[in-house]
Amino acid sequence: MPVSIVIGSQWGDEGKGKIVDLLSNDVDVVARYQGGANAGHTICWDDQEFVLHLIPSGIFHDGVDCVIGNGVVLDPKAVIEEIEQIEALGYPVEGRLHISHNAHVIMPHHKAIEAAQEQGRKSDTDDDAIGTTGRGIGPAYADKFARTGIRVVDLLDRDVLRTKLTRAIEAKNALLKQVYGANQLDVDAIVEEYVELDQKIDPYVTDTAQLLGRALDNDKHVLAEGAQGSLLDIDFGSYPFVTSSHPTAGGCSTGLGVSPVHVNRIIGIAKAYCTRVGNGPFPTELENEMGEHLRKVGAEFGATTGRPRRCGWLDLVALRYTTMINGFTELVITKLDVLSGLDEIKVCVAYQYDGKETQRFPSEAHTLERITPVYETLPGWDEDISDARHWSDLPSAAQDYLRFVEEHSRAPIGSVSIGPRRDQIISDVNEAPVA
Ligand code: GDP
Ligand code: IMO
Ligand code: MG
Numbered sequence: 001m002p003v004s005i006v007i008g009s010q011w012g013d014e015g016k017g018k019i020v021d022l023l024s025n026d027v028d029v030v031a032r033y034q035g036g037a038n039a040g041h042t043i044c045w046d047d048q049e050f051v052l053h054l055i056p057s058g059i060f061h062d063g064v065d066c067v068i069g070n071g072v073v074l075d076p077k078a079v080i081e082e083i084e085q086i087e088a089l090g091y092p093v094e095g096r097l098h099i100s101h102n103a104h105v106i107m108p109h110h111k112a113i114e115a116a117q118e119q120g121r122k123s124d125t126d127d128d129a130i131g132t133t134g135r136g137i138g139p140a141y142a143d144k145f146a147r148t149g150i151r152v153v154d155l156l157d158r159d160v161l162r163t164k165l166t167r168a169i170e171a172k173n174a175l176l177k178q179v180y181g182a183n184q185l186d187v188d189a190i191v192e193e194y195v196e197l198d199q200k201i202d203p204y205v206t207d208t209a210q211l212l213g214r215a216l217d218n219d220k221h222v223l224a225e226g227a228q229g230s231l232l233d234i235d236f237g238s239y240p241f242v243t244s245s246h247p248t249a250g251g252c253s254t255g256l257g258v259s260p261v262h263v264n265r266i267i268g269i270a271k272a273y274c275t276r277v278g279n280g281p282f283p284t285e286l287e288n289e290m291g292e293h294l295r296k297v298g299a300e301f302g303a304t305t306g307r308p309r310r311c312g313w314l315d316l317v318a319l320r321y322t323t324m325i326n327g328f329t330e331l332v333i334t335k336l337d338v339l340s341g342l343d344e345i346k347v348c349v350a351y352q353y354d355g356k357e358t359q360r361f362p363s364e365a366h367t368l369e370r371i372t373p374v375y376e377t378l379p380g381w382d383e384d385i386s387d388a389r390h391w392s393d394l395p396s397a398a399q400d401y402l403r404f405v406e407e408h409s410r411a412p413i414g415s416v417s418i419g420p421r422r423d424q425i426i427s428d429v430n431e432a433p434v435a
Contacts, residue, residue, distance in 0.1 A: 002264040003222045005252050008229030009268035009322045011276040012247075013302070013309065015334035015417055016269050017041025020057035020225045022422060023267075028220035030058030031067035031212065033255030034245035035227035036106060036140070037078045038133040040303025044420040050089070051303045054079045056225050060091055065215075067208045070102035071245065071255020073140040074152060076197050078106075083204075099201070100208040101153040104144045107165070108190055109172035110136030116180035130241055131278030133304050141244040143168075152205055158195045165191050209257025216262055224252045230268075230322035238365045241280025249326040268328035268411060270319055272336045272401075275309040277302045281368035284312035284348045298338040313346045313375065316408040321361035323411045330414035333402060337418045342380035345401060348373040349408060378404060386419040391432035402429070 006023065008014045021043045024030055032039075037053040043060060052059070054074065056066040068074060083093045114136055121128040132138065143149035150168060154161050169187045176182040215222060228247040231237045236248055245251060253260050273294055276282045285291065291311045294300065300309035322328075339345055350357050352372040362368050381395040388394050394402075394416075406413050416426040 003258055003262040004265035005224040005249055006267050007226040007326055009270045010229045010274055011231045012229040014269040014271050017043050017057045019269055019332050023223055024058035024061040024064050027223040029065045029215050029222045030056040030225055031069050031256055032056050032072050032225050033069045034071045034251045036073040036137050037075045038135045038137050039227035042303050045422050055082050066097045068099045069208055069256040070100040072103050073106050074103045075106040076201055080200050094203055097204050098206050098208050098211055099152055099204045101205050103152045104140055104149040106136040106140045109169050109185055110139040113139040116182040138244040155201055156198050161195055162191055212256055212258050236325050236363055238280050238368050241365055266327055266329050268331045270331055271334050272339050273314050274312045275300050277307050277309050281365050282310055283371045283373045284315045285310050286312045298335055315348045317351050317361050319409040323409050328411040331411045332415045333413055334417040336416055337386045340385055344377050345380050346375040346377050349376050350374040388418055391428050
C-alpha cells in the first residue's frame, strides 16, 4: 500500500489539520515528519475544536496509529500535555502514538537562545527579527546538525541524560551570558525536571522507521502530515524568513525513514487566498481594508501564538513554484467560503521585477521584497457557499475561480473546503466537467 503526503503549499495554516483528519478515515497510520510544536493544526467537529501541535491529526480516529518521526523536534513536556488533553476528551493515546527514538528533543535552553537571538535582531530603528513562534525550533535543529543535540532515546536513561543535559546547558549559559547578555538558566532545576520525564515518555518511544517499514510490508496505508508550508522551507522558502526544517515532499523520506518509491499521492493544501504569520516578504499582502476583511471573515489569527495573520490575494506564481518543488498530484483548496460576498477577486499571475515581467518565484528574501505582483481580476459571487456539498452547488463564478487556479498552478484540484467542519467539503471536483 502506498504513502500519501499532505503538504502546505503556502506559508502554513492552509487547513492541513482539517484535511489530514478527513483523510484519516481511509488510512492506517498518520505520521508527522518535520517541525515541532510550532505547528497548530485545527480540527473541528460538531461544536468542538482542537488544536494539535505535535500529535498527528489522525489521533481522533479509532484504529489509526500516529507516528512522530525522527525528523520532528520534540518538546517532551508539550507532548505529554497534549496527550493528557486528548485523553481527557476520551480518546486513548497510549498504544496508538509512537515517538521516534531518534527524534531530537527541545529543551528550555533552545527557547532561551531563540528569544535572545530574536531580541538581538531588533533595534530602535530596525526590526530584522524572523518572528518565530518561540518554540525553540531553530536552535534545536541547529544542535541536531552540529551533532550536539539530545535525542528522545537519551531521555530514557537518567544517567546519560543528566550528563548530556548538564553539558548542554552549561555551554548554552556561557553563550547566553557572553554573546547575548541574557539571563542564565538553572542547570540543576532543569536536569531534575527532565530526568523525571523518562517514565512518562517511555511507553511511546520506539524505532518508528522500522514500524513504518513493517506497516508498508503489511499493505497498510500511511499518510504523512507536513507541518508549516513549502514557502517556509529552509531551502526553498524566503530565507532567512523560514522555519528550520523541510516541509516539502523530500522532507517526508528523511523525516520518517520511508523511501520515496512508496509515495504515490502528494496533496498540496492551498487557501483560496494567502496568509503569513511572522516577518518576511509577502508579495500579495493587502495592508488595507481588504486585508482586514479577509482576516476578520477568515478568522486569521495564529493557532499557536494567537498573532494576527497577514492576509493577501492568492499568489499563483508561488503556487506554481511549490507545485514544481513538491510534485503535487492534486490540490485541496480551502477557505473558499471566505471569498463569498466580494464583487471581484484578484489573483497574482506574474511578478514584475526590475521593470520586467517574470514567472519565476525568487526564494531569496531581498529579491522577493522588490516584487510587484501582476494581477488578473475575476468576478466574485454573493452566495453563501458553506452548505455546498457538490461541485454543482457552487455558483459559476466560484467554479470559474477554481478552474483558473487549476490552470495556472498546473495541478488538478481534488477537493474544495468551504468551512472549518469535517462535513464542509466538496469532493466531486474531478468528476465535474472541465469547461
Ligand atoms: P493548518 O496549520 O494548516 O492545520 O491550519 P490552521 O489550523 O492553523 O488554520 C486553518 C484555520 O482555518 C483553522 O481555524 C480551521 O478551523 C479553519 N478552516 C479550515 N478549513 C476551512 C474552510 O474551508 N473554511 C473556513 N472558513 N475555515 C477553515
Ligand atoms: P502550521 O503547521 C504558519 C512561521 C513563524 C515564523 C517562521 C519561523 O500550523 O502551518 P519557527 O518558530 O518555525 O522557527 O518560525 O515560521 N511558522 C508558521 N507559520 N504556520 C505554521 O505551522 C508555522 N510554523 C512556523 O511564524 O515566521
Ligand atoms: Mg496552523
